[in-house]
Amino acid sequence: MKIGQEYLRIIIERFNSVKSLGDKTLKQLSDEEIHWNYNSESNSVAIIVKHLSGNMISRWSDFLTSDGEKDYRNRDAEFIDDINSKAAMMSVWDRGWKVLNETISDLSEQDLLKEVYIRGEKHLVLDAIERQMAHYASHVGQMVYIGKQIKGDDWKSLSIPKGKSEEYLKEMLEKHQGK
Numbered sequence: 599m600k601i602g603q604e605y606l607r608i609i610i611e612r613f614n615s616v617k618s619l620g621d622k623t624l625k626q627l628s629d630e631e632i633h634w635n636y637n638s639e640s641n642s643v644a645i646i647v648k649h650l651s652g653n654m655i656s657r658w659s660d661f662l663t664s665d666g667e668k669d670y671r672n673r674d675a676e677f678i679d680d681i682n683s684k685a686a687m688m689s690v691w692d693r694g695w696k697v698l699n700e701t702i703s704d705l706s707e708q709d710l711l712k713e714v715y716i717r718g719e720k721h722l723v724l725d726a727i728e729r730q731m732a733h734y735a736s737h738v739g740q741m742v743y744i745g746k747q748i749k750g751d752d753w754k755s756l757s758i759p760k761g762k763s764e765e766y767l768k769e770m771l772e773k774h775q776g777k
Contacts, residue, residue: 602707609727610702613734617695620647620738622756623745624691629684631748642679643741644687649676650737651694657716657730658701662709666716666726702727 624632627643635642641649656671681687710724721729746753758766 600707602710605710605724606702606705606707609731610699612731613698613702616731616735616738619756620691620741622754623738623741624684624688626745626749626752626754627684631745632681632684632687633679634744634748635679636747641677641740643744644681645677645679646737646741646744647687647691648679648681649673650734651690652676653730653733654694654698657726658697661701661705661726662712662714662723665718666714698730 624643624647632644632647633642635645652671652673653676656668657666659668681690705723710722712723713720714723714726715721716726716729742756
């Protein structure tokens with residue numbers, strides 16, 4: 599097993615896990631709820647989705663051959679809540695993840711130590727991937743937190759429900775016993 603190939607397999611899995619948390623959050627929110635924000639300085643889920651997608655399309659398009667901050671990107675516009683429906687937001691969400699997944703899936707082990715640029719700053723591909731993972735995970739965490747605030751007692755847990763840790767641990771140990 600080559601470490602680079604294993605890393606790429608794992609990172610694809612991790613990005614998909616982060617996307618899954620976002621998907622499960624978005625599924626619980628209504629057309630109105632995606633626009634909720636705590637105050638004027640806070641972002642709604644719709645804005646976070648728009649920003650993530652804009653970032654993904656810019657960073658991952660022509661990833662190995664052009665700066666990750668594309669001329670066509672209008673980052674400031676990503677923070678204007680002008681998405682008119684949850685369906686439109688989901689289309690924006692899926693478009694960004696599609697570009698990311700296609701690009702990551704096309705990378706080879708040899709690509710990991712190549713250099714790419716983001717806003718003129720040089721990064722190893724490996725570093726650029728990790729930078730984006732941290733960025734996306736933090737924003738999806740914000741989406742989950744907002745969803746929990748909006749839904750309150752109607753929130754469906756995305757991981758181990760409160761008070762169920764022992765039960766979950768036992769279940770996992772039994773599942774993996776003997777492997």
